[in-house]
Amino acid sequence: MDQQSALLERPAGGGDFARLWREARFDGMECLNARFQRHSYAPHMHDTYVVGVITAGTELFRCAGVDLAAHAGQVVALNPGILHDGRPADDGFAYRMFYPSASLFEGALEEATGRRVAPHFGVTVFDDPALFAAIGSLHRGLEGRVSDPLRADTDALRAFTLLALRHGDLTGRLPAAGREPAAVRRAREYLDAHLDSPVELADLAGAIGLSRFHLLRVFRAAVGTTPHGYLTDRRVAHAKRLLAGPLTLAEVALSCGFCDQAHFNRVFKGRVGVAPGQYRRGSNPVQDTGSAAA
Incomplete structure (x- = not known):
């Protein structure tokens, strides 16, 4: 049933x-x-x-x-x-x-x-x-x-x-995670190259030649967070740079791999403490008020 x-x-x-x-x-x-x-x-x-x-x-x-x-x-x-x-x-x-x-x-x-x-x-x-x-x-x-x-x-x-x-009443132990600095470096490079698009864990693992589980273990050991956490931090950092430019908030969200503006707002505020619009006003108030330099 x-x-x-x-x-x-x-x-x-x-x-x-x-x-x-x-x-x-x-x-x-x-x-x-x-x-x-x-x-x-x-x-x-x-x-x-x-x-x-x-x-x-x-x-x-x-x-x-x-x-x-x-x-x-x-x-x-x-x-x-x-x-x-x-x-x-x-x-x-x-x-x-x-x-x-x-x-x-x-x-x-x-x-x-x-x-x-x-x-x-x-x-x-x-x-x-x-x-x-x-x-x-x-x-x-x-x-x-x-x-x-x-x-x-x-x-x-x-x-x-x-x-x-x-x-789960399993026998045996996990194999040692080991150190995989080259694999972690390639994983970070892969994530940096995909800030604007969805990333599948299987594709990331396949690109660097590790199983998904082993990738998560060695990545967290080396970087201190999961690949998802790293990618989110990089997307927020990229968004901060774009918010100083002319793109709308919706365009910034899509350029940084967020599925929509609501998702962007929630994640950005969770990392930065203020919403993207507030961040833009604080970092570039002249642009946000619509005034221009003489």
């Missing part, structure tokens, strides 16, 4: 909210953002994994014959084919859930460990603040529909490998 069918079996009641969508770039993975005060799930199972975070309240559920409770701040992970239900405690609950296929996990872990394996989660509910943050960030980013494939792929690879390696 997919999650949409589970929702329809007992439709949400008054005051409840549920939004479900699918991500084609992640093997059609279903994603659910929901808040339930009344809705309860009938017993059901999925062909996929169930992975997510409780963002408020408490969900009560019976899983493989065991009664469990998942509280705000906790992570939930179920293996495929596990019978479970779900209902709100007195205070209701809100959660963000993914339904990733086994092949999605296997592909990520093959890059991380060199072995194509699927995780098995022996514990269903657990505390892991770093993982909670990683899953939540990925989910919010995908729901926001920002057209940023490098961020989406980076966040997804990090979240799912982190989950599997920490809690």
Whole structure:
């Protein structure tokens, strides 16, 4: 059963909210953002994994014959084919859930460990603040529909490998990341050359001859941030230079690889502290008022 069918079996009641969508770039993975005060799930199972975070309240559920409770701040992970239900405690609950296929996990872990394996989660509910943050960030980013494939792929690879390696009952250790200064230099050059266009993590990794996972590890070790973080910083720096010129804000946004002006405003303000228009007025007030030198 997919999650949409589970929702329809007992439709949400008054005051409840549920939004479900699918991500084609992640093997059609279903994603659910929901808040339930009344809705309860009938017993059901999925062909996929169930992975997510409780963002408020408490969900009560019976899983493989065991009664469990998942509280705000906790992570939930179920293996495929596990019978479970779900209902709100007195205070209701809100959660963000993914339904990733086994092949999605296997592909990520093959890059991380060199072995194509699927995780098995022996514990269903657990505390892991770093993982909670990683899953939540990925989910919010995908729901926001920002057209940023490098961020989406980076966040997804990090979240799912982190989950599997920490809690997935896998054997063996990660190989050493090693030092790859030439590869990191080529990666930075590639990103610098693509400030005005979307960047796929797979294309970046392929251009320098590393797996996506290995690239993320060595790049962060050398630069202190992810390729996405580096690219965003470079785009903002380029935007600052363009804001001193005649281009409109929308033209600056497109020239720096942002999908639209709203995306540009949000990212620029997050890095600089002021919106692009405010920055332009502060750095070039004569141009912005429309006056000209005599």
